[in-house]
Amino acid sequence: MTKVRVGGFSLSIDGFGAGPEQSLTDPLGKRGEELHQWILGTKTFHEIIGKPDGATGPDDDYAARSMSGFGAFILGRNMFGPIRGEWPDDVWKGWWGNNPPYHAPTFVLTHHSRDPIVMEGGTTFFFITEGIETALEQAKAAAGNDDVKIGGGVSTVRQYLQAGLIDELHLAISPIVLGIGEAMFTGIDLPRLGFNLTERIVTEHATHIVLAR
Amino acid sequence: MTKVRVGGFSLSIDGFGAGPEQSLTDPLGKRGEELHQWILGTKTFHEIIGKPDGATGPDDDYAARSMSGFGAFILGRNMFGPIRGEWPDDVWKGWWGNNPPYHAPTFVLTHHSRDPIVMEGGTTFFFITEGIETALEQAKAAAGNDDVKIGGGVSTVRQYLQAGLIDELHLAISPIVLGIGEAMFTGIDLPRLGFNLTERIVTEHATHIVLAR
Numbered sequence: 001m002t003k004v005r006v007g008g009f010s011l012s013i014d015g016f017g018a019g020p021e022q023s024l025t026d027p028l029g030k031r032g033e034e035l036h037q038w039i040l041g042t043k044t045f046h047e048i049i050g051k052p053d054g055a056t057g058p059d060d061d062y063a064a065r066s067m068s069g070f071g072a073f074i075l076g077r078n079m080f081g082p083i084r085g086e087w088p089d090d091v092w093k094g095w096w097g098n099n100p101p102y103h104a105p106t107f108v109l110t111h112h113s114r115d116p117i118v119m120e121g122g123t124t125f126f127f128i129t130e131g132i133e134t135a136l137e138q139a140k141a142a143a144g145n146d147d148v149k150i151g152g153g154v155s156t157v158r159q160y161l162q163a164g165l166i167d168e169l170h171l172a173i174s175p176i177v178l179g180i181g182e183a184m185f186t187g188i189d190l191p192r193l194g195f196n197l198t199e200r201i202v203t204e205h206a207t208h209i210v211l212a213r
Numbered sequence: 214m215t216k217v218r219v220g221g222f223s224l225s226i227d228g229f230g231a232g233p234e235q236s237l238t239d240p241l242g243k244r245g246e247e248l249h250q251w252i253l254g255t256k257t258f259h260e261i262i263g264k265p266d267g268a269t270g271p272d273d274d275y276a277a278r279s280m281s282g283f284g285a286f287i288l289g290r291n292m293f294g295p296i297r298g299e300w301p302d303d304v305w306k307g308w309w310g311n312n313p314p315y316h317a318p319t320f321v322l323t324h325h326s327r328d329p330i331v332m333e334g335g336t337t338f339f340f341i342t343e344g345i346e347t348a349l350e351q352a353k354a355a356a357g358n359d360d361v362k363i364g365g366g367v368s369t370v371r372q373y374l375q376a377g378l379i380d381e382l383h384l385a386i387s388p389i390v391l392g393i394g395e396a397m398f399t400g401i402d403l404p405r406l407g408f409n410l411t412e413r414i415v416t417e418h419a420t421h422i423v424l425a426r
Contacts, residue, residue, distance in 0.1 A: 013386070013410075013422060014398035015228045173226070175413045177424065179402035185227035186399050189392035197226075200388045202415040209226060211390065 002140055003147045003167040006157055008066025010035045010172045010206075016181030017154035034176050038205035039063045048101045058201045062208050066170060071146025072139035073106040074132075076156030080108045080125070087114050094125065105142040107135045109156060132159050154182035161188055167213060169195065172206040215353055216360045216380040219370055221279025223248045223385045223419070229394030230367035247389050251418035252276045261314045271414045275421050279383060284359025285352035286319040287345075289369035293321045293338070300327050307338065318355040320348045322369060345372050367395035374401055380426060382408065385419040 011017050018029045039045045044063035046054030054060070081092050094100055103122040114127040128135040139148045150160050160166050171184075190211060199210035224230050231242045252258050257276035259267030267273070294305045307313055316335040327340040341348040352361045363373050373379050384397075403424060412423035 013384075014401070014403060171226075175410060175422075177403040177408065177410060179404040179406075183396075183399055186396055188227070190227060190390040191392040193392075195390065197388060197390060202420070207415070207420055209388075 002071075002143055002145065004136065004140075004150060004160070004165055005070075005147050005168045005170070006150050006152075006160075006166060007168075007170045008039060008063060008172060009152060009157065009170065010038070010174055011184055012174060012176050012178040012181070014177045014179065015184050015186075016178040017152070017157070017184045018181050029181065031176070031178060035174050035178070037174060038172050038203065041205075057203070058208065059203050059205060062170060062172065062201075066149075067101065069147050070102075070104060070149040071143030072104055073102045073149045073151050074135050074139050074156070074160075075106060075108050075151045076153050077108055077110045079151055079153050079156070080110075086112050090114070090117075093117055093119065099123075104146075105139070106151075107139050107142075109135055132156075132163060132165070136160070136165055154184055158184065158188060161190075161193060164193060169209075169211040171209045171211070173209060174206050215284075215356050215358065217349065217353075217363060217373070217378055218283075218360050218381045218383070219363050219365075219373075219379060220381075220383045221252060221276060221385060222365060222370065222383065223251070223387055224397055225387060225389050225391040225394070227390045227392065228397050228399075229391040230365070230370070230397045231394050242394065244389070244391060248387050248391070250387060251385050251416065254418075270416070271421065272416050272418060275383060275385065275414075279362075280314065282360050283315075283317060283362040284356030285317050286315050286362045286364050287348050287352050287369070287373075288319060288321050288364045289366050290321055290323040292364060292366050292369070293323075299325050303327070303330075306330055306332065312336075317359075318352070319364075320352050320355075322348055345369075345376060345378070349373070349378060367397055371397070371401060374403075374406060377406060382422075382424040384422045384424070386422060387419050 012035060018032060038059045041055050042060040042063040043054035043056055044060050044067060080094050083092055098119060099121040100119055100123040105124050105126060107126050107128050110127050111129060113129050117125040150157055150166060194213035195211040198212045201208045225248060251272045254268050255273040255276040256267030256269050257273050257280060293307055296305055311332060312334040313332050313336040318337050318339060320339050320341050323340050324342060326342050330338045363370055363379060407426035408424040411425045414421045
């Protein structure tokens with residue numbers, strides 16, 4: 001059965017899920033690279049960016065799991081790009097070049113409609129203006145028996161959590177404090193939403209936490 | 214030189230520093246014991262409650278450090294007891310019996326004045342109605358060359374952090390999610406306040422984090 005999962009989602013110790021001040025030169029926000037340090041050296045990530053070698057071990061296991069088994073992805077608009085408001089033209093096609101790492105239908109939540117974009121490697125971006133439930137219905141239909149990944153950012157994950165629509169949540173808590181950014185947990189009652197802690201694996205670069213229901 | 218320290222302060226993964234619904238039967242709030250699991254089995258804690266044996270190791274090292282070297286303590290009123298508003302009488306003398314674990318002058322922040330209470334073992338409770346700066350001045354004067362501990366709870370620690378008055382912060386992040394409670398980090402920009410991560414030690418029961426400036 002299709003599960004709705006969050007995977008490989010990096011947080012700081014103080015619970016911020018992205019660095020502040022996202023921009024073209026800082027797609028992950030300031031200090032975003034530190035936040036994602038656990039994944040940057042892994043074999044899985046190296047393969048995605050076409051780099052040889054890379055480390056195996058728990059960080060890599062979680063990296064692989066966070067990118068495999070998915071038949072569709074859902075992204076908040078800010079994860080798709082830095083443009084806010086109306087789309088000025090059709091030039092922006094995501095942060096990832098011609099061949100994005102999704103290789104599956106990818107649904108972008110936005111208030112501004114836009115035609116789908118067929119990319120290389122199996123990724124097609126669909127722009128959904130009817131809300132998170134509609135995006136999830138379409139993603140589930142597209143995923144078949146595979147899982148649906150809620151890719152982020154923080155606001156998107158929080159909306160799906162609050163709506164009770166997420167089955168599993170893998171967080172990688174990096175040993176840094178960010179101080180500002182989008183707070184992940186404020187107002188999110190995970191036990192009341194039915195989540196239990198099912199895994200906790202600690203590496204040099206992260207505390208991997210899996211919550212499931 | 215006297216440092217102002219927070220030590221042995223337990224948080225859940227989702228950043229809550231006490232269980233909800235504190236009461237006479239739940240002084241740490243609901244699920245408070247799970248939150249403090251890392252300390253309950255230590256030699257240091259066993260000594261405090263007069264129990265033999267107890268585990269040594271990193272949890273115990275942090276437990277010992279969180280109770281030693283202090284010449285004065287500051288507590289928020291809710292840490293002192295469950296009574297809110299005016300003191301009805303002089304009966305309540307804290308959660309800890311006749312011989313509290315402080316063994317030093319202990320300043321309780323409150324809006325309602327009350328005479329000092331001399332306890333056994335060196336603890337005297339002073340009730341401070343003039344605010345956190347006044348409490349800290351008096352605590353520093355009482356501590357001499359020793360450190361001052363901000364004992365909690367969350368709201369008290371947050372107020373001293375925001376005022377820039379804390380030098381070192383030891384947090385024990387327990388592998389549980391609480392969902393509700395007092396959020397530690399919301400609106401607290403630790404890097405801007407000058408804090409750096411100086412220690413990270415992981416045990417079965419907690420991720421020990423020290424932030425200093």
